[in-house]
Amino acid sequence: MKRRKFIQSASLTGLGVVATTALIGCKEEPSEENNAMIPGATSNIPLVIATWNVPESTAKAWEVIQEGKSALDAVEQGCMVEEANAEGQSVGIGGLPDRDGRVTLDACIMNKEGNYGAVVCMQHIIHPISVARKVMEDTPHVILAGTGAEEFAVSLGFKRTDLLTETSKKAWEEWKKTSEYKPIINIENHDTIGMLAIDKNGDISGGCTTSGLAYKMAGRVGDSAIIGSGLFIDNEVGGATATGLGEEVLKTVGSFLIVELMRQGKTPQQACEEAIARIIKKSPNYKDFQVGYIAVNKKGETGFYGIHEGFSVTTYKNGKNTNIPSDFYNKG
DSSP states (O other), X not given: OOHHHHHTTOOOOTTSOOOOOOOOOOOSSOXXXXXXXXXXXXXXXXXXXEESSOHHHHHHHHHHHHTXXXXXXXXXXXXXXXXXXXXXXXXXXXXXXXXXXXXXXXXXXXXXXXXXXXXXXXXXXXXXXXXXXXHHHHSSOSEEEHHHHHHHHXXXXXXXXXXXXXXXXXXXXXXXXXXXXXXXXXXXSOSOEEEEEEOTTSOEEEEEEEOOSTTOOTTOOXXXXXXXXXXXXXXXXEEEEEEEOHHHHHHHTHHHHHHHHHHTTOOHHHHHHHHHHHHHHHOTTGGGOOEEEEEEETTSOEEEXXXXXXXXXXXXXXXXXXXXXXXXXXOO
């Protein structure tokens, strides 16, 4: 099942997105069934892991790593595959628009040194992940927004493109008949693409890219482009990234939390489960929305966990590209 379904039961009321959250505790003994841990780091590295069923993206990232390039290069090029997929309605071209019919994109990227770049509310540019990398590498800033981000991209040679495809336009016009802000959990193939990679040198990088919540209020920014929420990398420890209702991830700074829990000795799986537990505890309405996390530590051990059934991850390691259903909290 897919990622936007997962996001979308966040109750949105009134004019805007009113995110409901709540994931109360994980099991006393964290589940290991989704934990791709293999004794010995060498068998786990290199590695690519991404949210949702995105085999083309992980295959591209793996190819880049096999060419001897960095995890940063792999993450960027892997995310670009999905951004260019006009059939997907939650990333890049073809993304579902805001309530006024504008497709706005958010993305961030983080390298092994802990440097970070992001764009938010950017229109007309297919590859926000690449613009985010340019923000990180070519400017003194870490986030560019709106028209400023777009103009920066154009100045570097990125081409303006109409991101609203006919399919997404028709979906938006259908939505306007009721204008109801009520995302449905796991309704389509995926929403945010979050990707983590470890290259042959053992260095970690990550990226996150999205068109955000469908039919959101103009100007809404979720967690995907915000450091520590949608993505966090510490090359000495590991990395984490999120998918689902961004408002809830932002409130708990989930990706940073996961990395810090791993720093304290928890496995990636235990850390993901604890991060979901924090959301549940704070949000009585957690049954109405989805959040999912993936994580990797320096050894190449992975973890992933969601609030609801339907979340999955794609991993590429040891020459195998595999989609794996995630364990989840709400089983009843």
